[in-house]
Amino acid sequence: ASFQRIGQTDASIQAFLTLNEEEAQKAANELDKQLQEGGERGLLFGLPAGIKDNIVTEGLRTTCASQFLSNYDPIYDATVVKKLKAAQSVTIGKLNMDEFAMGGSNENSSFYPTRNPWSLDHVPGGSSGGSAASVAAGQVYFSLGSDTGGSIRQPAAYCGIVGLKPTYGLVSRFGLVAFASSLDQIGPLTKNVEDSAYVLQAIAGYDASDSTSAKVEVPDYIGQLSGDVKGLRIGVPKEYLGAGIDPQVREAVLAALKQFEDLGATWEEVSLPHTEYAVATYYLLASSEASSNLARFDGVRYGVRADNPDNLLELYRKSRSQGFGPEVKRRIMLGTYALSSGYYDAYYLKAQKVRTLIKQDFDNVFESYDLIIGPTAPTPAFRIGEQVGDPLTMYLNDICTIPVSLAGIPAISVPCGFSGGLPIGLQIIGKAFDESTVLRAAHAYE
């Protein structure tokens, strides 16, 4: 059914880069056989899943939507992929994204842009745009995405589905092609909150192969979806509802807060005073880490190698010039500059200090509140082509998601209305490792 649906819809949506039809059918038959023989059903038994193309899958092409990796077939599975297999989900294929997860519209894919299922003229968001569009279009039951500055939450908002960025360290990054290692986190994109809890249940947990994996007990997320939010205290940052936020988005968020009141929660305006520095801080740190992480793509070890170089330096230069797209090059140059001697103190070190201030903003609010709520993005999805020439405007789409990433805390985007026929996302932010409260509130609301 999943492949049939893809056959009907993907010529226009273009969510997939690679399909895994033969292997998926084999895996499904194998699951069927196990069941016939009296085997137990796993947590995600038989559910068709799509995987963002920066998560490595053994023997299944993994390109990060980059020309550089257009021939790369990994020799191992990422930990999350192993865990999905253990839970008996079936991998349907690999999903389109912005190249190396750099972008917020899918227009930076080296292959083709994914389109928003609600309106094919609009972007699905990014960088996990393929992951969001495929769930919204009913091609897969759920998908995995990665979120560095908003890349799960923002496309979920634009496509009218649920996207969860877990606490940094809760889900293993082993086998996730690194963009900005101190921010990257894998999470589920699903049709509803209960599904999100199921997928998180399957993929969370300590992994010795990831040095930043947290040694924490994984709670029973599913069992805590009680529908009860009575007495929850919600803080609403005034910085997330001010200038630059579309009036219809603001109205939708206020209506959602009213619904929380009706359910017995309370809310008050709070302040995250360093929000105005978050985008600049993020782009310094993320680009710096990216410039270092992407040094491994040299034409020798992975992917495509340039033809006929005169010498080794020429091999690096040509392979990287041909392999990377313009946004990736922009970030590598920005990051290399920010890390170079003489500028390090002024940019990278300063940005690290501001990151701490941003995290402290959240700590202060969480002393008196259980959750923070605001919009996921300032506007609904924009038109394809509308912002491509203007990277700065593109960067500002992440103003509401980036602070959360810098603080390393969990947040979910759930649908909260429409503007001009396009979905709006509500962002529910929690304390570190308190996914249970985030999911419980989102579940009670939806």
Ligand code: GLN
């Ligand atoms: N849009 C942001 C960026 O371009 C976030 C990307 C992400 O979370 N991977 O960096």
